[in-house]
Amino acid sequence: MTTIGNHVEDKSAKRVGELTEVFQRGLDENLGVGASLGIRLESAGNGVTRYYLDPNPATINAMFTVHGGVIATLMDTAMGSAVFTKLGDGVAYTTLELKVNFIRSVTLDGSRLTCDATAVHVGRRTATAEGRVTDAAGKLIAHGSTTILVLGGDQ
Known part of the structure; x- marks a missing residue:
């Protein structure tokens, strides 16, 4: 592999470490979506993440199904x-646009929801990503995309 390739892998590994540390800090300090909704980071790599959620009473709506906003939050997080994981040091981001297609509802039947997300494009000012939420049986629950505003630093 070239030196440039190693640099990309090193940068990604550093960002994955930062992501894991920040998420764990939120759990330890009872902050954020991990603490409030039960969203958990399962794995992360260069441009990919997997988060999961075990639906619970705090995640349901008036129809006793998992609220669409909770599923959207799972996707937005992932x-x-x-x-x-693909951004440089000192670079942050915020969501500009979020598009979610809901395929089926989710009840409190103990089925874990998993969101696999992939960065599609990461530029100097904007980035895009896609995500898919499935249940424990592998059935598609929702899929969507996001546009991200890249904040600060030089890519």
């Missing part, structure tokens, strides 16, 4: 994190 897709933003996938982009984060």
Whole structure:
């Protein structure tokens, strides 16, 4: 592999470490979506993440199904994190646009929801990513995309 390739892998590994540390800090300090909704980071790599959620009473709506906003939050977290793993030091991000297609509802039947996200494009000012949420049986629950505003630093 070339020196440039190693640099990309080193940068990604550093960002994955930062992501893991920040997410764990939120859990330890009872902050953020991990603490409030039960969203957890399962894995992260260069431009990819996997988060999961075990639906619980705090995640349901008036129809006793998992609220669409909770599923969207799971996707937003995973897709933003996938982009984060590809950003340079001192670079942050925020969601500009979020598009979610809901395929089926989710009840409180103990089925874990998993979101796999992939960064599609990471530029100097904007980035895009895609995500898919599936249940424990592998059925598609939702899919979507995001546009991210890249904040600060030089890519």
